[in-house]
Amino acid sequence: MTTITPPPSRIYLLRHAKSGWAEPGQHDFDRPLDNQGFAQAEIVADKAADRNYRPDILLSSTATRCRQTAEAIRRAISEEIEPVFIDELYNGSLGTYLAILGGQRDSNSVMLVGHNPTMEEVLEGLIGADQMVAAIPGGYPPAGLAVLDYRGFVAGSDAAWTLTDFLTA
Numbered sequence: 812m813t814t815i816t817p818p819p820s821r822i823y824l825l826r827h828a829k830s831g832w833a834e835p836g837q838h839d840f841d842r843p844l845d846n847q848g849f850a851q852a853e854i855v856a857d858k859a860a861d862r863n864y865r866p867d868i869l870l871s872s873t874a875t876r877c878r879q880t881a882e883a884i885r886r887a888i889s890e891e892i893e894p895v896f897i898d899e900l901y902n903g904s905l906g907t908y909l910a911i912l913g914g915q916r917d918s919n920s921v922m923l924v925g926h927n928p929t930m931e932e933v934l935e936g937l938i939g940a941d942q943m944v945a946a947i948p949g950g951y952p953p954a955g956l957a958v959l960d961y962r963g964f965v966a967g968s969d970a971a972w973t974l975t976d977f978l979t980a
Contacts (some may be wrong), residue, residue, distance in 0.1 A: 823859075870872040947977060959974055
């Protein structure tokens with residue numbers, strides 16, 4: 812089980828919305844959202860805003876599809892939040908994602924916009940495999956937003972984090 816202790820006390824894990832296939836000669840990094848992905852990003856962003864999910868900081872992979880997803884969140888939640896783009900989140904390992912999250916000691920809540928399979932690995936690492944499979948039995952969907960809260964260590968459980976909500980488009 813993975814341990815990150817507050818701050819932050821709330822973590823938002825957002826997988827980028829659906830992207831198109833790479834065009835001939837186009838790098839994976841540069842793939843944009845497709846029409847469905849733009850719609851997914853807007854829907855999830857609006858749902859997050861409706862539930863008053865407002866991170867103190869928004870961290871995103873520098874890949875085009877993550878930048879576009881982060882921009883939808885910024886527009887829906889707060890025009891004042893400026894996403895912080897981090898190169899290491901593109902093709903980043905579980906350890907990289909956890910180090911970035913754990914390093915946000917000045918923020919009570921952090922939203923991370925990233926890629927699968929690492930998003931799924933982070934979620935599983937924080938809440939445990941059983942809880943993750945119960946919440947998302949089909950795997951982490953594009954534009955899926957997990958909301959995790961720190962609950963501390965509870966007798967009989969290795970997980971210090973609990974899944975509070977999971978939004979999809």
